[in-house]
Amino acid sequence: MASTTSPAGFNETPLVAQARKGDLSAFTQLVEKYEGKIFRLARHITNSQEDAEDILQETFLKAYEHLGEFQGNSKFYTWIVRIAVNESLMKLRKRKSDRTVSLDEQIDTGEDVIAREIAVWEDNPEDQYSQTELREILDEAVKSLPPIFRSVFVLRDIEELSSEETAEILGLTVPAVKSRLLRARLKLREKLTRYFKRKGDDIFDYL
């Protein structure tokens, strides 16, 4: 099995190996490490607390039951993210039973890239808000993105997976991931400007 060291340097390979033998307390340690991230991912993709609670449970139950199928050639975390994303997309499809949520939808490649709001931000804009306020502002902005942008942004910039991993999980090409990511980042940037722009200032005063 390939080594699955997480970015924090925590080597989870022995834990995964023990869990594969059915060791529940080893699996519980993996749950405790990743449940917050999986819950956040599911909340962002579905925009629903209730759905996210179901998805959290389903994801770890499925992971535990199918751990024998985990090959260890990807990171354990990427593997459970894939399960959580599939569960989340399934929820979205069920909710919109009249129309399929497609991640392959053609997107406009023209004018939406051109930013309309140009204002300088504070140096550390997040410092102006409490953790709770900041979370609400950031969540609200992500919520406003169409699903095709949202999933890519959540995997790349919140869960910090690579473009290649994101492409594989969502069944997209790497260039499609990159172009969606840029649009998502620019849309969010625009949404957040009203909260983060330097007070009493605009670009022309600044320069």
Add this chain to the structure above:
Amino acid sequence: MITCKRFLEELEAYLDEQTTPELRTQLEHHLSECPNCWVITDTTKKTIKVYRGMDPYPIPCELHNKLLVALTRVARSRNPAVGEELETHRP
């Protein structure tokens, strides 16, 4: 000569540091001369930074416990001796 449109097309590669050194120099030259592209680049970098700095959601204790109970049930259905020692509370 890089136009604003060309700059925005390359912004993704620039932010993820995946341009050639030559292109990077050209893009940075454009940034030094174009206030609008500078602001877009700076605020997009800050957007990424602020999201990456967020901690995962705290999981409600009940939800965590519910998950452990469900996992224990599955584990016991395979092997009745499994999970007896498992606490359903966080350490």
